[in-house]
Amino acid sequence: MSSAGAKQWFFADGYLPEKKAPGAMEAHEALMLFNTNSTPANVRLDIYFEDKPPVKNIAVVVEAERVRTLRMDHPDDIGGVNLPPVTQYALRVRSDVPIVVQFGRLDTTQSNMAYYLGVGYCCD
Numbered sequence: 001m002s003s004a005g006a007k008q009w010f011f012a013d014g015y016l017p018e019k020k021a022p023g024a025m026e027a028h029e030a031l032m033l034f035n036t037n038s039t040p041a042n043v044r045l046d047i048y049f050e051d052k053p054p055v056k057n058i059a060v061v062v063e064a065e066r067v068r069t070l071r072m073d074h075p076d077d078i079g080g081v082n083l084p085p086v087t088q089y090a091l092r093v094r095s096d097v098p099i100v101v102q103f104g105r106l107d108t109t110q111s112n113m114a115y116y117l118g119v120g121y122c123c124d
Contacts (some may be wrong), residue, residue, distance in 0.1 A: 008094050016029050037065070
C-alpha cells in the first residue's frame with residue numbers, strides 16, 4: 001500500500017459532550033489516525049483552548065500500516081491531558097510522514113444520540 005494523507009491536520013470544533021446516564025453507548029470524541037506507510041508515524045498533537053494556553057507536543061506513535069484511535073475523554077490516550085466536558089478546543093495534528101486523520105463525536109446527551117465526523121483541514 002502506498003502512503004496517503006498529509007503531514008499536518010487541523011480540527012477546529014472540539015467540544016467533548018457530557019456523559020449522561022449509563023447506557024450501551026458512551027458519549028465521547030475520538031481522533032482516528034491511519035498510517036498507510038511501511039514505517040511508523042511519529043505524531044504530535046497540539047490542543048488549543050478558548051481561554052488558556054495550548055498544550056503542545058503530545059507524542060503519539062502510529063505503527064506502520066495501522067490505525068490508532070485516541071479517545072479525547074481518556075487522558076492516557078492524550079499525554080495525560082484531562083479535557084473537561086463542554087470545553088471548547090481545537091486540534092493540530094503533525095506527523096513526520098503523511099497520514100489520514102479523522103475526528104468523530106458521539107453525543108448521547110439526548111434520547112436520539114448523534115454521531116458525526118468532523119472534516120479536517122490538511123496540508124503538508
